Amino acid sequence: MITAGENQAEHPGAFSMFLRQNEDFPENFSIGLKYHPNDGRSEIILLRCNGKHGMFNKTGVPDHPHFDFHVHRATEVALAAGLRAESRAEKCEEFASLEEALQYFVVAINLEQKDANKHFPKSTQADFGFMQ
Template sequence: MTDAEIAALIEETKTLPADYLQRLKQKTKRGHREAEVELPGTRGSVFRVIIRESSENPLDFSVILAHKPPNTNVWFRLRRYNGKSHEHTNRLEGSKFFDFHIHTATERYQDSGFREDAFAEPTARYSDVNGALECLISDCGFEIERGNQKSLFEEGKDQ
């Protein structure tokens, strides 16, 4: 996928229902909690938001925007907002850092045989999974219908 196609998918408007956090299908898996919601874009694309958080380490999380190309069963990761739980290395640049970071799919990394979203940049824009989700929503063409909302993974707590 080209960088222009990636940018167009990230910018495509995606409407989240007001109660999207309650609609996220939460599952407890070995060592982490995971939730996801699938939604259409305004140009007919299919997207999925996937949230994973370690049960043991609150800094070990990923908030992912994925796209399902037509006529495939494969999810292509457009963006991934990771916690500060591991060192990241950008192999083509040779740069390393230990920080919160945002992965972005790039044509260059795909062409070099790496995962589509292997490139990442450090960020100070969030410090937890809820902040990462807010950044993804802000950065990736989301619109939220009006309504009351609770924080992610805080069901049962009143706001």
């Protein structure tokens, strides 16, 4: 992200990550990647890995991805239609918890392995100490 003292015009743009989880309904979470352009355009969400939040959409489609673990990806079609870039959602069977979604996410955004290990260590396996 742009730090104090930097002018936005000199910065090539930046990515940020967000992670949210509802305290009352932990299965309702979202891990996402945002892109922040430096040319005055709005930021867009490129990828969002979500838990089950069980919302219906306007068409009332009963098997809408929102009832399962799912992934939103930004598409040109959505942008061109004036929708949220990442409005399209697909069911995803590669994660079934926030922790698993985090590991899916770091692979999907192509984060370097050493950074992934440092900042997002896998918590699904116990560390017995003697594995070093």
